[in-house]
Amino acid sequence: MDSSGQNSTSTPSTRGKTDPAWEHVTEGRAHDGKKTFTCLYCGKITKGGGINRMKQHLAGKSGEVRPCKKVPADIRFRMEECLKAIREKKRPSEEAYEQSIPYGLGIYQFEGDIGYDDDDDEVEEIIFQKNKGISINEGGDSGNKKKAAMTQKKKGKAPSNIGHYFATRTTVGSQPTIKSALAGKQAVRKAHMIAAKFFYDACIPLNAVNSIYFQPMFDAAIAIGAGYKVPTYHQFRVPLLQDLKKELELFIATLRTTWADTGCTIMGDGWSDRRHRTLINFLVYCPRGITFVKSVDASDAVKDAQLLFKLFQEIIEWVGVSNVVHMVTDNGANYVAAGRLINETCMTINWSPCAAHCLNLILGEISKMTHIHDLAIRASKVTRYVYNRLWLVAWLRKRKGWAKIVRPGATHFATTFIALHSTHKHMHDLKALVTSKDFVDSRYAKEKKAKEIIAIILDNKFWNDCLIIDKIVEPLMRLLRIVDGDVKPSMGYVYEGIYRARIGIKKVFLNKRRLYKLYTDILKQRWDNQLRKNIHAAAYWLNPAFQYDQVSFCRKPEVMSSFLDLVDTKATCSKTKLLDESRLYRDRLESFGRELALTTCKTTQPEKEDPPLLDYDELEQMLNEDGSTPQSKRQCNRPQDDGDDDAILEIGDDIDLECFGNTNIIDEPNAQDGRDDSENNEDENEDDWLTRGLSRN
Structure with a gap:
């Protein structure tokens, strides 16, 4: 019987129907x-779309069709698995399609400026064949497909590095990509929240976002695409760590060429960890950065000069004797003895103690003075009393501009003076606290300890002493910040910084010798016995920030003599050529005489590829601010500034400098008649200790 002529409105058609969804449609x-498709469970009738749309209906997927609410759970799960299998099957073809057309078919895929290589030496035309699941439909229902032949040509030129000369899209202030510009606020917030959840869940310190690898990590993932999977725990723990070690070894190998070209400095840092192990870290510095070499556990060894000398000798031989210009170590007696052995064995290497450690020792001796020690104890009592009572802290936080008071540290001497400076900044807040009605009526004012704290806070001499000691150590603290920083080399600032620190101390006491001598003697002793070396004066002479400053450059013979001594004893190249070039540099001849060289001598450093975070002007300003630097001309004998001290100092006229500390330490005859001791002949050439004996080092 021929049934072809029958016209049925609902007939099951199973011929060639292998999709499992036909059993339910x-x-x-x-x-x-x-064509129409009817769901056997809810009776939903759809026109067009094929069986795939009905499969989405049965799986409960909204979008193209309304989900079925009466389908059994097992059938829904089966349909979901079928859709998932189809997506997995299509993924390779979709990825190949995305790779073949990196700019995509719409604005949402325009990511050509994120993560793609700038190599323009390959041009590809790719055919999109229907039988491979990749097609481009044009003309609506016409179904016409365009096909292109695949060709690939490679040119023999090197890859382009033009991308290195432009900032990436993720740098601050760069132009956003089209995709990121069109992204909604909700999408951006969702991405931010996911990153925040990761940080909070893993208890990662928030300063991790300041890592130079933080943003590139996201850029690399975006360049791969949405299917990127992060490394596993094992990959982080073993293979990636090994690969990174190899990468660092290659990087250090490239640095060796820099060491040979520019020379380097070896630094030996001894310290103790929490397990009380004595460790010695060895690092190598060059203009391209600092490299960690190795760490030695010397806990079970006698750390005498011979042992340290052998350790230093191994590092020097590994780096190359001809590549090492300078060696910096700790200030201990054993390190000093080892440094002398290095000078005797390796004639071309300059040894000097750590300038930051020397300055810390100077601050340590000043902090041990009786009147300063007592002042720090009184300030510590105030901070402890306040921070042990939450109500007082809450009251102070309501004050405008309130910031946390820094408390003295147990080991770092500088923190004592930082704490005194911080306490003095909160003088008005603390006075307002103890005189407020809220505090007077509270139970805290009736405590036994409160009487002592109130007396300290309302004592004007306490605050005057804090201000004076802050001004005394301020030039030393500024110099410590310079030499302890990692931004740029500080060797060229040590010699000038010591001089300016001494002048700053003298100006605090209005050049009265019997008042400032106790502090300048500490500075002089450490400079003479530990820190002062020929290399400091030579670095000062070679620093263009000072050499080309006609107003304040020191022209004492000892400075030039130190430079010539280094040339005579340490130089390995042609000494005649070196002296000829130094003459061109000193007299500003040839290229040194250009206006560009003169205007950039304080702001440009040739060996730095990236702009420095601190330029010479900022470093100069650190030493110049608040009276730490004389403003007068300094010629051969560096006379003291006889200018207006009151204009330089920020200490009020009502502060009595005679009452600071013990004024009877130095009892001199001319101190009785009240004359300015700066006119004493004994102090006339006192600044000679800065350069005295430099030629002997």
Whole structure:
């Protein structure tokens, strides 16, 4: 019987129907001839779309069709698995399609400026064949497909590095990509929240976002695409760590060429960890950065000069004797003895103690003075009393501009003076606290300890002493900040910084020798016995920030003599050529005489590829601010500034400098008649200790 002529509105058609969804759908035709699909569970009838749309209906996927609410759970799960299998099957073809057209078919895929290489030496035309699941439809229902032949040509030129000359899209102030510009606020917030959840869940310190690798990590993931999977725990722990070690070894190998070209400095840092192990870290510095070499556990060894000398000798031989210009170590007696052995064995290497450690020792001796020690104890009592009572802290936080008071540290001497400076900054807040009605009426004012704290806070001499000691150590603290920084080399500032620190101390006491001598003697002793070396004066002479400063450059013979001594004893190249070039530099001849060289001598450092975070002007300003630097001309004998001290100092006229500390330490005859001791002949050439004996080092 021929059934072809029958016109049924709902007839099951299973011929060639292998999709499992046909078991739950019936196929028919509407009156207009279009195919219809009817769900066996809810009776939903759809026109067009094929079985895939009905599969989404049965799986409960909203979007193209309304989900079925009556389908059994097992059938829904089966349909979901079928859709998932289809997506997995299509993924390779979709990835190949995205790679073949990096700019995509719409604005949402325009990512050509994120993560793609700038190599323009390969041009590809790719055919998109229908039988491979990749097609481009044009003309709506016409179904016409365009096909192009695949060709690939490679040119023999090197990859382009033009991207190195432009900032990446993720740098601050760069132009956003089209995709990121069109992204909604909700999408951006969602990405931010996911990153925040990761940080909070893993208890990662928030300063990790300041890592130079933080943003590139996201850039690399975006360049791969949405299917990127992060490394596993094992990959982080073993293979990636090994690969990074190899990468660092290659990087250090490239640095060796820099060591040979520019020379380097070896630094030996001894310290003790929490397990009380004595460790010695060895680092190598060159203009391209600092490299960690190795760490030695010397806990079970006698750390005498011979042992340290052998350790230093191994590092020197590994780096190369001809590549080492300078060696910096700790200030201990054993390190000093080892440094002398290095000078005797390796004639071309300059040894000097750590300038930061020397300055810390100077601050340590000043902090041990009786009147300063007592002042620090009184300030510590105030901070402890306040921070042990939450109500007082809450009251102070309501004050405008309130910031936390820094408390003295147990080991770092500088923190004592930082704490005194911080306490003095909160003088008005603390006075307002103890005189407020809220405090007077509270139970805290009736405590036994409160009487002592109130007396300290309302004592004007306490605050005057804090201000004076802050001004005394301020030039030393500024110099410590310079030599202890990692931004740029500080050797060229040590010699000038010591001089300016001494002048700053003298100006605090209005050049009265019997008042400042106790502090300048400490500075002089450490400079003479520990820190002062020929290399400091030579670095000062070679620093263009000072050499080309006609107003304040020191022209004492000892400075030039130190430079010539280094040339005579340490130089390995042609000494005649070196002296000829130094003459061109000193007299500003040839290229040194250009206006560009003169204007950039304080702001440009040739060996730095990136702009420095601190330029010479900022470093100069650190030493110049608040009276730490004389403003007068300094010629051969560096006379003291006889200018207006009151204009330089920021200490009020009501502060009595005679009452600071013990004024009877130095009892001199001319101190009785009240004359300025700066006119004493004994102090006339006192600044000679800065350069005295430099030629002997």
